[in-house]
Amino acid sequence: MDIRPIEEKDRAPIAALIRKIETFSPQEVEVAIELANTTLTPGNTDYAIIVADRDGELVGYICYGPTPMTEDTYDLYWIASAPEVRGQGVGAALVSAMEGDLRRRNGRLIRVETSATEAYGPTRGFYASMKYGEEARIRDFYKVGDDLIILTKRL
């Protein structure tokens, strides 16, 4: 498997991948695709994407970038892997590649926002395994009964 920065040829495959993720709502699909397109815009420095490419097939990606108005803080905006490669370490490889990139940029703090609902239980377990800890929570943020959980990791 090849873990590499996004290229122009990934534009359509990444949109197709995002559409396959069952936990993403239609609005989340739209925002995630828009962010991927912004990342591919020449001159962009706000967002970065690393993809997992298995024999020419795009099976995962991670999107992150510097948090505006902070010193050396970064947001992990999106991560997804194709249903057919789940449990094969694709997500862990992507997070590790992002962390390596951020260490090179002198990144200090990584923030991830996720949902407290049951559907996101595996996501929270994944982040815990990667040493992202819960630092804050906003009750009823996404909707009534659906809290925002803010995870962080210090590099």
Next chain:
Amino acid sequence: MDIRPIEEKDRAPIAALIRKIETFSPQEVEVAIELANTTLTPGNTDYAIIVADRDGELVGYICYGPTPMTEDTYDLYWIASAPEVRGQGVGAALVSAMEGDLRRRNGRLIRVETSATEAYGPTRGFYASMKYGEEARIRDFYKVGDDLIILTKRL
């Protein structure tokens, strides 16, 4: 004093006002002006601005909008009043006008992000007086020693 939605004629005065705010860093000035310009873009629904106009002079503004991927949650992005009108209730009038607008839109939750540093003490006192309570905190978010405080108010 007139509390009203932003108009095209406010574009230059709002940028001039933002440049006068002593707590804003150069990067914050840039982002705040960019957001005001985005708000004035035809078709924009992501951001709203209400201004305080005193005898034709723009002396304060508040910028807010729906939080992406949430149901009825809103972010208060920026609020500022001119140094010469401080203590005259301009900020409170702007927050009240925003809350009125959000109640009409069936807004449920308002989030504000601010800094834990001493320079933002008056800002935090202002929000407390408007019933915005601290709900979460991220240590060393803006920079080492400068925490993010997340305030919320339920409508």
